[in-house]
Structure formats: C-alpha cells, structure tokens
Amino acid sequence: MEHIRSLCVYCGSSDRGPAAHKDAARAFGLELAQRGIRLVFGGGRVGVMGTLADAVLEGGGSVTGIIPDFLMRHEVGHQGVTQLEIVATMHERKARMAELSDGFVVLPGGLGTLEELFEIVTWKQLGLHTKPIVVVNSAGYWDNLRTVIDGIVAAGYARRENADLAAFVNSVEDVFPLLARLPGGELTVDSKRL
Numbered sequence: 001m002e003h004i005r006s007l008c009v010y011c012g013s014s015d016r017g018p019a020a021h022k023d024a025a026r027a028f029g030l031e032l033a034q035r036g037i038r039l040v041f042g043g044g045r046v047g048v049m050g051t052l053a054d055a056v057l058e059g060g061g062s063v064t065g066i067i068p069d070f071l072m073r074h075e076v077g078h079q080g081v082t083q084l085e086i087v088a089t090m091h092e093r094k095a096r097m098a099e100l101s102d103g104f105v106v107l108p109g110g111l112g113t114l115e116e117l118f119e120i121v122t123w124k125q126l127g128l129h130t131k132p133i134v135v136v137n138s139a140g141y142w143d144n145l146r147t148v149i150d151g152i153v154a155a156g157y158a159r160r161e162n163a164d165l166a167a168f169v170n171s172v173e174d175v176f177p178l179l180a181r182l183p184g185g186e187l188t189v190d191s192k193r194l
C-alpha cells in the first residue's frame, strides 16, 4: 500500500465516550505504527485522539499533531508527539492536515469530528482533492449519520455518488483492506486555497 504513507484521523476530544471507542482507537494506532504509516491528527492529548496518538507512539510510530495556539490550552496539546505544529487558525489547521495526509479516517467523535468529516467530503465533492475517506462505524456509532445522509440523497440534495465519497466500514480492522482497494489521491489545488 505504497500510496498511503500518512493518514489523517478525525476523532473525539472528549474522554466521556464509550470505552469501546478508545479500544478501537488504540488498536488502530498500534496498526498504524506497525504498518509504518504516519498519523496526522489534531494535536490534543485528551479523548479518543489522545488515546490514538499514545498508541501510535507506544508502537514506535510517527505522529504529527496540528493545533491552533488558542486550543493548546483547551485540548492540552500533546507534547510527546514526533512533531507538533502550532498554527494560527482552525482553517489553517485543517488545510495543513489535508495537505500532509494521503487519506482520511473518521473514528467516533463529536461535533468537531463531524465538521471535519463534512469539510473533507465537501472539498472532495468540489474536486479540491481526490484522497480516500473512510468512516469507521464502530459498534454502529455512525448509523444515525448514514440515515441522515441517505435522507439527504432521497430528498435530492446530494447525488448518491457524492454521498458515497466517504466509505463506511464496520471496524478499524476493515480500514486497510478497504484502502488497499481504493485509488490513491492528491490535492488538486494549492492547500493555501482550501
């Protein structure tokens, strides 16, 4: 899978979710390390994202965190990562995460995770990039999201092919088998224009 050297993972910054979600993040982090794939993430040490980053580091892998300076206080920036880039704005953060990554994976999370998912999907819909996007529906957590998306398609507000720009899998074990089948992608615009 030479076309995937780094993956951006969007996931929750809260510690209050089900323990199974952290277990999934930990398993995925260890797999990233074992495969030698760099994690690109939001740079926090709390919540699902902190568990994920810790697992990659525990497995001997590389982690790049991108965090706006104002969030360093709220999210408690992870000081142990391989690289921590401190940027000025949320927009700069997301553009940088997109630029550094060969694909995007969504684990359980909250409103911020959803925002990040929909932004990267809509950028793809607009042809700003062609990188793969995979949503991990751990323990059915994102079932309601699929229902919403299906409703949007049924109402005619999105084409089925655009709704399918994000592929759903049932567990973290299914991510790499799917990525191996999906074509690699690239940014099609200068990241400063994202």
Ligand code: AMP
Residues within 6 Å of the ligand: 011, 012, 013, 014, 042, 044, 071, 075, 090, 109, 110, 111, 112, 113, 114, 115, 116
């Ligand atoms: P959450 O899923 O709400 O825990 O947030 C996960 C990540 O999304 C965190 O790194 C947040 O900084 C980020 N985030 C939260 N709100 C937003 C937003 N409005 N736009 C972009 N990212 C956000």
